[in-house]
Amino acid sequence: MIFLDAAATTPVRREVLEAMWPYLSGDFGNPSSHHSLGEAAATALAGARTAVARVLKCRAGEVTFTSGGTEADNLAVKGIALARKASDETLNRVVISAVEHPAVEESARYLERVHGFAVDVVPVDQDGLVSVGALRAVLRPETALVSIMYANNEVGTVQPVAELAAAAHEFGVPFHTDAVQAAGWLSLDTKALGVDALSMSGHKLGAPKGSGVLFAKGRVRLEPLVHGGGQERGKRSGTENVAGAVALSTALTLAAAEENTAAEQVSGMRDRFIASILAGVPGAVLTGHPVRRLPSVASFCFPGTSGESVLLELERLGVICSSGSACAAGSDAPSPVLLALGLDPETAQTAVRFSFTPDITEAELEQAAAAVATAVGRVRNLAQT
Numbered sequence: 492m493i494f495l496d497a498a499a500t501t502p503v504r505r506e507v508l509e510a511m512w513p514y515l516s517g518d519f520g521n522p523s524s525h526h527s528l529g530e531a532a533a534t535a536l537a538g539a540r541t542a543v544a545r546v547l548k549c550r551a552g553e554v555t556f557t558s559g560g561t562e563a564d565n566l567a568v569k570g571i572a573l574a575r576k577a578s579d580e581t582l583n584r585v586v587i588s589a590v591e592h593p594a595v596e597e598s599a600r601y602l603e604r605v606h607g608f609a610v611d612v613v614p615v616d617q618d619g620l621v622s623v624g625a626l627r628a629v630l631r632p633e634t635a636l637v638s639i640m641y642a643n644n645e646v647g648t649v650q651p652v653a654e655l656a657a658a659a660h661e662f663g664v665p666f667h668t669d670a671v672q673a674a675g676w677l678s679l680d681t682k683a684l685g686v687d688a689l690s691m692s693g694h695k696l697g698a699p700k701g702s703g704v705l706f707a708k709g710r711v712r713l714e715p716l717v718h719g720g721g722q723e724r725g726k727r728s729g730t731e732n733v734a735g736a737v738a739l740s741t742a743l744t745l746a747a748a749e750e751n752t753a754a755e756q757v758s759g760m761r762d763r764f765i766a767s768i769l770a771g772v773p774g775a776v777l778t779g780h781p782v783r784r785l786p787s788v789a790s791f792c793f794p795g796t797s798g799e800s801v802l803l804e805l806e807r808l809g810v811i812c813s814s815g816s817a818c819a820a821g822s823d824a825p826s827p828v829l830l831a832l833g834l835d836p837e838t839a840q841t842a843v844r845f846s847f848t849p850d851i852t853e854a855e856l857e858q859a860a861a862a863v864a865t866a867v868g869r870v871r872n873l874a875q876t
């Protein structure tokens with residue numbers, strides 16, 4: 492089986508499992524307990540926070556552990572917008588892009604539905620890119636927050652985050668980025684990016700599902716969403732997932748050390764994979780930006796098929812991939828991301844996304860490209876009979 496669905500999730504790395512194991516077994520303490528077991532857990536949690544801060548180039552106190560990318564996005568979007576509105580009633584608009592993950596988009600819609608915010612959606616071009624000009628056009632004195640993702644989960648387009656954050660700051664507006672797909676592939680240096688908040692998720696880079704991080708810059712106020720015992724400096728109550736935090740910090744540290752070589756190697760393979768699909772599958776269309784894309788994502792539309800049928804056929808041929816985001820899988824509706832890129836609904840329904848782990852090999856991708864040509868041919872033949 493060739494696994495080409497790493498943007499959905501990844502297996503837990505052995506080093507990560509080994510690092511987290513003690514906190515699931517012998518050192519199982521609650522970090523809030525005042526005995527040796529509790530202290531061991533608290534020390535592990537502090538170490539994990541420092542390790543994450545080292546990669547994000549921030550202070551440990553700016554790192555909040557969450558239950559994953561979705562919670563980190565919710566905490567950033569709702570938490571920052573609500574705190575700003577509490578300090579100034581007129582700050583009642585949020586800006587998101589047209590290609591955000593539902594964790595951001597639905598958080599903004601919640602603010603609109605329940606808290607009376609207006610949501611301004613910045614359009615993208617046909618490659619999925621947000622321009623600084625388009626962002627500037629929607630910024631207003633009432634804007635409480637801008638949230639624009641670092642890299643798209645369906646088509647892999649990488650946004651000019653530093654430029655977008657700088658534009659938001661010209662208007663005095665804090666900038667959040669969803670870096671869930673970027674983590675492990677692109678630099679997460681929050682200083683160089685100039686972001687005020689950044690979310691990431693452990694399970695996209697070899698830690699277990701259910702671990703995440705929100706970086707929020709010291710001066711950014713956050714209204715907590717989960718209330719209780721005041722853990723995570725009051726930003727996220729609940730007994731901490733110590734093993735999850737250790738796992739995420741280990742995976743992130745390993746990924747950061749490997750980032751440059753993995754990104755370079757995998758993007759070369761991705762480009763050869765894209766070239767062989769475009770050459771070998773008549774009518775295949777690459778979606779997303781041709782150059783500014785994640786090293787790990789190659790996404791296409793195959794007109795005359797249905798994405799779901801191509802997936803099934805590919806699985807029979809030993810290749811696992813996805814028709815878009817894992818969240819939308821199984822849904823009949825065309826992807827809002829592809830529609831935002833200007834694709835018609837019929838073409839959008841023929842989308843297939845291939846996403847790679849850093850250990851993908853050239854031979855696997857060659858085999859997969861041949862399987863794609865076969866699968867698309869079979870689905871098209873069936874459609875004609």
Ligand code: PLP
Binds near residue numbers: 594702
């Ligand atoms: N944001 C993006 C861009 C994602 O791709 C995902 C997951 O696919 C999430 C957020 C949600 O992360 P999690 O699965 O950890 O909740």
